[in-house]
Amino acid sequence: MNLRLIVSIGTAAIALTLISLWMGQQSYGWFPPQASAESILVDQLFSFLVALGTFIFLGVIGVIVYAVLFQQAGKYDTSDGPPIEGNVPLEIIWTAIPFALVIWIAFYSYQIYDQMSILGPMEHVHKTGIAMAAPAKDVAPADEGSGAIAPIEVHARQWVWEFRYPDRNVTSTELHLPNNQRVKLVLQSEDVLHGFFVPAFRIKQDIIPGRAIDFEFTPIREGRYRLRDSQYSGTYFAAMQADVVVDSPEAYEQWLTAAAAQPPTVAYNRAFDEYRLAQNPISPGWKIVEPAAPPLVNVSTSPSSNPPSGEVSNP
Amino acid sequence: MTNLSVEAIAQVEQPLPGAPDNWRRFFSFSTDHKVIGIQYLVTAFFFFLVGGLLAMIMRGELITPESDLVDRAVYNAMFTMHGTIMLFLWTFPALLGLSNYLVPLMIGAQDMAFPRLNAVAFWMVPVFGFILMASFFVPGGPAQSGWWAYPPVSLQNPTGNLITGQTLWLLAVAISGVASIMGAVNFVTTIARMRAPGMTWFRMPVFVWTVLAAQIIQLFGLPALTAGAVMLLLDITAGTSFFDPAKGGDPILFQHFFWFYSHPAVYVIILPIFGVFSEIFPVYARKPLFGYKVVAISSLIITGLSGVVWVHHMFASGTPGWMRMLFMATTMLISVPTGIKVFAWVATIWGGKLRLNTPMLFALGGLTMFVFAGVTGIMLAAVPFDIHVNNTYFVVGHFHYVIYGAVVMGMYAALYHWFPKMTGRMYSEGLGKLHFALTFLGTNLNFFPMHPLGLMGMPRRVASYDPEFAFWNVIASLGGFLLGISTLPFLLNFIGSWVQGEKAPKNPWRAIGLEWLISSPPSAENFEELPIVIAEPYGYGKDEPLVANPDALEVAHESR
Numbered sequence: 001m002n003l004r005l006i007v008s009i010g011t012a013a014i015a016l017t018l019i020s021l022w023m024g025q026q027s028y029g030w031f032p033p034q035a036s037a038e039s040i041l042v043d044q045l046f047s048f049l050v051a052l053g054t055f056i057f058l059g060v061i062g063v064i065v066y067a068v069l070f071q072q073a074g075k076y077d078t079s080d081g082p083p084i085e086g087n088v089p090l091e092i093i094w095t096a097i098p099f100a101l102v103i104w105i106a107f108y109s110y111q112i113y114d115q116m117s118i119l120g121p122m123e124h125v126h127k128t129g130i131a132m133a134a135p136a137k138d139v140a141p142a143d144e145g146s147g148a149i150a151p152i153e154v155h156a157r158q159w160v161w162e163f164r165y166p167d168r169n170v171t172s173t174e175l176h177l178p179n180n181q182r183v184k185l186v187l188q189s190e191d192v193l194h195g196f197f198v199p200a201f202r203i204k205q206d207i208i209p210g211r212a213i214d215f216e217f218t219p220i221r222e223g224r225y226r227l228r229d230s231q232y233s234g235t236y237f238a239a240m241q242a243d244v245v246v247d248s249p250e251a252y253e254q255w256l257t258a259a260a261a262q263p264p265t266v267a268y269n270r271a272f273d274e275y276r277l278a279q280n281p282i283s284p285g286w287k288i289v290e291p292a293a294p295p296l297v298n299v300s301t302s303p304s305s306n307p308p309s310g311e312v313s314n315p
Numbered sequence: 316m317t318n319l320s321v322e323a324i325a326q327v328e329q330p331l332p333g334a335p336d337n338w339r340r341f342f343s344f345s346t347d348h349k350v351i352g353i354q355y356l357v358t359a360f361f362f363f364l365v366g367g368l369l370a371m372i373m374r375g376e377l378i379t380p381e382s383d384l385v386d387r388a389v390y391n392a393m394f395t396m397h398g399t400i401m402l403f404l405w406t407f408p409a410l411l412g413l414s415n416y417l418v419p420l421m422i423g424a425q426d427m428a429f430p431r432l433n434a435v436a437f438w439m440v441p442v443f444g445f446i447l448m449a450s451f452f453v454p455g456g457p458a459q460s461g462w463w464a465y466p467p468v469s470l471q472n473p474t475g476n477l478i479t480g481q482t483l484w485l486l487a488v489a490i491s492g493v494a495s496i497m498g499a500v501n502f503v504t505t506i507a508r509m510r511a512p513g514m515t516w517f518r519m520p521v522f523v524w525t526v527l528a529a530q531i532i533q534l535f536g537l538p539a540l541t542a543g544a545v546m547l548l549l550d551i552t553a554g555t556s557f558f559d560p561a562k563g564g565d566p567i568l569f570q571h572f573f574w575f576y577s578h579p580a581v582y583v584i585i586l587p588i589f590g591v592f593s594e595i596f597p598v599y600a601r602k603p604l605f606g607y608k609v610v611a612i613s614s615l616i617i618t619g620l621s622g623v624v625w626v627h628h629m630f631a632s633g634t635p636g637w638m639r640m641l642f643m644a645t646t647m648l649i650s651v652p653t654g655i656k657v658f659a660w661v662a663t664i665w666g667g668k669l670r671l672n673t674p675m676l677f678a679l680g681g682l683t684m685f686v687f688a689g690v691t692g693i694m695l696a697a698v699p700f701d702i703h704v705n706n707t708y709f710v711v712g713h714f715h716y717v718i719y720g721a722v723v724m725g726m727y728a729a730l731y732h733w734f735p736k737m738t739g740r741m742y743s744e745g746l747g748k749l750h751f752a753l754t755f756l757g758t759n760l761n762f763f764p765m766h767p768l769g770l771m772g773m774p775r776r777v778a779s780y781d782p783e784f785a786f787w788n789v790i791a792s793l794g795g796f797l798l799g800i801s802t803l804p805f806l807l808n809f810i811g812s813w814v815q816g817e818k819a820p821k822n823p824w825r826a827i828g829l830e831w832l833i834s835s836p837p838s839a840e841n842f843e844e845l846p847i848v849i850a851e852p853y854g855y856g857k858d859e860p861l862v863a864n865p866d867a868l869e870v871a872h873e874s875r
Contacts, residue, residue, distance in 0.1 A: 030770045042699050049697060053690035060686050063661050064679060073601065073668035078825070081602040081667035083856030090662070091606050091655070098654040102647035102693070109697040110640055116699055192467040193566060195631065195706060199772025202703040206632045208567065209467060210560035213633070226781065230631070230706045230774050232461050234468050235388050238777035274387075283386045286456040287473045309382035309779050 016058055024051030035200035035225055035246060037218040038116045042202040045112045049105070117216070151184040151214070152177075156194035156207050157292045158234055159271035161227060161242035170259045172299040173267040175227060175244045177219050178252035187213040191292075195230030198244055206231045219246040235288045236271035241306050259298045268301055269294035274308045344438065346430035347839055348419050351437050353737060355412025356730070358440055362404035365448075367799060369397040374761075374795035377788050382779035390778035391459040392451075392480070398462030399447065399484065402580070403491045406722060408440050410587045411498050413729055414526045416737060418502065420830035420837065421520050423511025423846040428504040432497050439494035443487040450483040458484035461776060463573055466558035466566045470550055477552060485548045492541040499533035502526055511829070513848035513863070520828060520852045521610055525590030528614035529583045532621060536576040536583075543572030567633045574625035582621040585717060586614055588725035589656055592678055595728055596660050598826040599675035600667030603853040605659045613652035620649045630698055631705040639698045646696040650689065657686060672824075673747030677728035680755045684720025688713055691766065706776075709769020715762040719798075724754065727805070734809065735823050739836045740816030746808035753801035760794025827854055827861055833869045842868050 027043075027050040034040055152175070153164040163175045177183050187196055189207040196215065197204040200223075205215050229240035247255060271291040294300075340350050341357070373393050376384040385393070415433065419426055427433045450457040457480035460469035469481055506527045510519070546557040547569065556562030558569045597604045604610060626634060626642035660682060669675070691713040695701050704710060727750070734742050764787035773784045780788070822831040829846055830837070847863040854861065862868070 030767055032772055042703050045697060046694070046700050049694045049700065053694065057686055057690050060657065060661060061683055064664060064683065067664045067667070067669060068671070068679065071665070071667060071669050073670050077668060079601070079668065080856035081600060083603055083854070084605065084662075084666070085603045085853075086606040086609070087662075091609055091659075094658040095651060095655055098651050099648075102650055105693065105697060106644050106647050109643060109699055112697075112699045113636070113640070192471070193465060195774075197706070197772070197774065199703070204631045204702050204705055208560070208633050211633065226772070228772065228774050232465070232468065232706075232776045234471065235391060235459070237391070238382065238387070238774075238779045241781075282384070282389070284389055284456060286386075286388050286392075287454070288388050289471050289473050 012062070016055055016062070019058065020051045020055040023054040024048065026050075031202070032200040032225070033221060033223070035198075035219055035221040035223065036202065037220050039200065039202040040220075041112045041116055045109060048108065052101070052105070149178060149181050149183055151186050154185050154187045154196060154207070155190065156188070156196075156229070156233075156240075157190040158192060158289055159229070159236040159240040160267075160269055160292050160295060161229075161240065162267075162295045162297065163242075165256060165259075168256045168260055170256055170299070171264070171295065171297040172259060173242060173269070173295065173297050174299055174301045175242060176252060176255050177244065177246050178249045179219055179222050179246050181249065182216055182218050185215045187215050192233050193231045194233050194240070195228075197228050197230035198225055199228070200225040200244075204230050222246050222248060236274065236291055239270040239274065239306070239308075241270075243301055243305050262298045264296040264298055265300060267294040267297045268303045270303075270306045270308050273303070277308065344434050346426070346434050348415050348427045348430065348433060349737070349837065349839075349841075351433055352412045352414075352416030354437055355408045355415060355440065358437075358444070359405050359407075359409035359412060362400050362444060363409070364802065366397050366400035366405055367802070369393045369400070371795055371799050373397065374792040376778060377780075378792040380780050380782045380785050380788075385778075387778045388456060388459060391461075391776070392457045394776055395458045395461050395484075396447070396451075399458075399488070401718070402462065402584075403488065404440065404444050404447070406584045406718065406726075407491070407495065408437075409726055410529075410584065411436075411495075413591075413726070413733075414502060414587060417733065417830065418505060418523055418526055419509070420833075420841060421523050421828060422506065422509060422514050423829050423842060423848065424505065424509035425840050425842060425845075427501050428509055429501050433501055436494045436497040436501070439490055439497075443490040443494070446483050446490070447487040450480040450487075453478055453480055453483065455479050463570075463577075464544075464547065465573075466547060466550065466564075466569050467560060469547060470559055472551060479551075482548065482551060485544050485551075489541055489544050489548075492537050492544070495533050496537055499530040499537075502530040503534065511842075511845045511848055513846075515848075517608060517611070518848050518851050519611070520590075521593035521604060521607065521614070522587065522590030524611040525586040525593070525614045528618040529586040531615075531618050532579045532583050532586075535622065536579045539572050540576035540580075543569055543576075546572070567629075570629050570632055571625070574628045575622075578625040578628060579618075579621040581714075581717070582617055584722055586617065588681070588722050589614065591725045591729045591732075592660055592682060593656075594828070595674050595678040595732055596663045597853045597855055598732070598824050599670045599672060599678075600664045601670075601855050602663055602667040603855050603857075605662035606655075607851065607853060610656055610659045613655045616652040617649060620645065620652070624649060627696060627701070630701045643696055643698045647693065650693055650696075653689060657682070657689070672731075673742070673744060673751055674728045674732035676748065676751045677724050677731065677754075680751065681721045681724030681728060684716050684724065684758065688716035688720060691716065703772075704769045706774055707769035708765040708773045708775055711775045712762050712765030712769060715758075715765070719758050719762060724758070727751075727754065730809075732824070733830075734812070735819030736830055736835045736837070738813045738816070739819050739834075740812050741819050741823065742812040742816060743808050746804045750801060750804040750808065753797060753804065757794050757797035757801050761791050761798055762794070764788070764791040764794070828852065829861070832862065832865055838869070844868060 024047045027047045031043055034043060150167040153166060155162040161173060163172045187205060187207045189209040191209060194207040195204060196207055201217055203217050205213060223246055225244045227242045227244045229237055272294050275291045341354055345351060376390055454476060455474035472479055506523060549555040550557055550559055556564040558564045558566050560566055593604055593610055624642060624646045626638055627646045630639050695713060731742060731747055768784055768787045773780055819835045821834050844864060844867040846868055849863050850859050850861050
């Protein structure tokens with residue numbers, strides 16, 4: 001009997017482990033493509049958490065389901081169960097194991113965080129208006145190609161993303177980045193909180209008005225991705241999106257050169273377009289904060305990338 | 316020492332004759348804790364339906380990627396009001412109602428320590444509920460800055476009026492805070508001073524422990540939120556600059572004020588539900604609560620830890636690296652006392668004689684969803700992962716598993732379990748089980764899809780989204796509508812049963828507890844003579860009496 005119990009618990013534990021490991025592998029597929037060096041680390045951590053979480057969830061729920069299926073009282077059985085009030089060794093074990101587990105998770109997360117070094121703002125924040133051109137040099141980007149790319153300014157306002165390449169005199173509403181190089185952004189907001197969030201990069205940082213926040217990461221996959229505002233910023237919050245294009249270093253260089261040669265034009269902006277259309281049949285007429293005018297930029301996103309709602313988009 | 320207030324209570328007169336069958340007492344300024352409890356519950360459930368209606372409109376908007384059902388401003392107002400109503404007008408008051416009804420009965424008291432204060436605290440709920448609802452009709456509409464009301468968005472006032480949705484919102488939150496502090500003082504005093512003879516700390520049911528733990532949080536946490544709300548109100552109305560960066564204020568400071576209370580507030584909500592689980596599992600598994608003392612004490616440990624985890628809501632804000640790491644560690648630690656409880660409930664169920672009545676089904680369903688929420692909660696505590704999913708639907712999915720999966724399901728479990736006691740009538744078991752099936756299915760359909768959406772990068776609070784997110788959103792919306800439908804059998808069951816249900820005996824579940832020793836519903840003064848408690852709670856399977864004077868309470872102790 002005792003042997004049978006040990007064998008069945010052992011079998012269940014092995015099955016559970018295999019399912020958990022399999023889930024951990026599956027979890028890589030639940031994300032957008034891995035387009036930054038940071039994303040690889042985050043996905044790895046998540047996979048570990050999924051495997052562990054699956055084990056705990058299925059373990060606990062398995063016991064409950066077993067009890068529900070096989071330990072119901074008979075219809076006319078009014079007797080009580082055994083009066084077991086506790087078991088000190090068992091209680092110590094199920095305090096100690098979770099304690100050890102969370103220390104493990106926290107330590108592993110710390111290691112991953114350390115490797116990412118996407119910059120906590122505190123050391124890297126400087127008040128706006130102070131020497132934007134000379135960002136803190138004391139923090140080494142920990143990358144062999146450091147200093148190759150001049151910082152790119154990200155300006156957020158209700159509800160526009162605007163990107164400036166000050167050394168090349170280029171402005172754009174589409175963020176272009178070179179592949180395989182440490183990129184440095186300077187995040188600034190002109191009105192409310194916004195959030196810089198590119199799901200394919202797995203990185204996010206709130207942008208705080210009155211501060212300039214240095215933010216670093218390394219794109220590793222060419223392609224077109226989405227930048228979304230992640231900190232609620234008012235009426236047209238959901239419309240505040242932009243495209244992020246990771247180019248090969250050569251293509252990036254070409255893009256910058258071509259962009260600098262283009263005369264500035266009024267950019268397309270979804271919030272502004274939706275507001276200006278003003279034939280909104282579902283509007284309650286509440287007075288809202290007016291969207292900022294679209295900026296004058298060398299390169300504008302095409303309306304089809306983020307078409308206005310409620311209206312057939314006409315380019 | 317425990318009965319010092321009995322005489323004081325005897326002097327408190329009822330505004331209306333306290334006859335239990337006088338329905339008009341529910342519309343009066345009654346000081347009977349049982350009447351106030353039911354007043355809280357019914358009022359809160361009304362607002363639950365209102366908040367749910369808003370949620371269903373939001374799900375209607377989100378069933379398509381375009382912003383096409385309601386205007387963006389309306390959508391923003393809806394999620395703001397949905398969150399505010401569900402927290403301040405449904406979960407808090409509903410749990411206060413449950414606690415109000417049960418705590419005095421469970422500790423063998425004849426009422427709360429301060430019955431009039433109790434009534435005043437309740438009557439503030441309809442007052443600030445009215446203020447909040449009224450904000451739909453002011454120019455500019457209700458608050459549209461989310462239930463966090465983060466500045467500077469909450470400071471923006473395009474109408475230029477003094478009375479805006481946002482100021483009314485802040486007023487309502489401040490009144491709610493005052494009412495909650497009144498309630499907290501009352502509960503802590505009641506539990507500390509009004510226990511029946513022999514009701515020592517370690518003879519209190521775990522529900523009482525969890526209410527105590529939760530109300531202590533209200534006492535230390537609410538001042539921070541109220542201060543933050545008042546400072547924000549001053550920024551909007553009086554031109555101060557606590558939080559306005561344009562005038563040198565710090566918007567991040569508000570986030571600290573806000574989360575210093577609003578994270579522990581989650582434990583104010585979940586702790587009494589832990590109490591409900593701890594009451595219900597022993598009854599329907601016919602076994603004592605496993606590790607009673609540890610479960611009781613772990614509530615207080617949660618209270619302590621809940622005060623030092625708030626920054627995990629701000630990992631992506633202007634938060635330095637050391638602070639991220641520190642709060643990651645504290646946040647993970649809180650899973651240890653929580654895990655102790657979960658394992659204790661599982662061990663309570665294990666080897667028992669389970670009876671799957673509606674309360675047990677809801678409790679088991681709630682526990683299952685809580686375990687899932689616990690797993691995703693640990694994931695969210697891990698900073699590198701949180702940075703990806705912070706402010707995405709993953710977080711929305713996580714906390715709805717807590718707040719709907721565990722809290723609402725636990726609330727339903729409690730309502731079914733104590734319905735016979737509160738009303739003196741039995742509910743319909745068939746409708747109850749139908750209600751459970753629809754709720755469990757609806758909750759998972761509605762909130763599970765939010766996890767993949769968050770992983771894919773869909774931010775929360777969006778009125779429109781990219782087409783790649785459509786699939787999971789359609790499923791979530793269908794689940795949302797199903798949840799709306801699931802309240803119908805509940806309403807039918809409870810209203811129908813209250814009016815013409817079968818009469819309930821005093822202890823239909825053969826449960827052990829002081830409240831089950833007296834008639835259903837109890838008389839106005841609860842106990843004719845104060846019970847003399849001589850045993851620990853949850854004595855299932857042990858043939859020992861709970862009180863020394865069962866016959867003097869009201870009617871003879873039912874023998875088994």
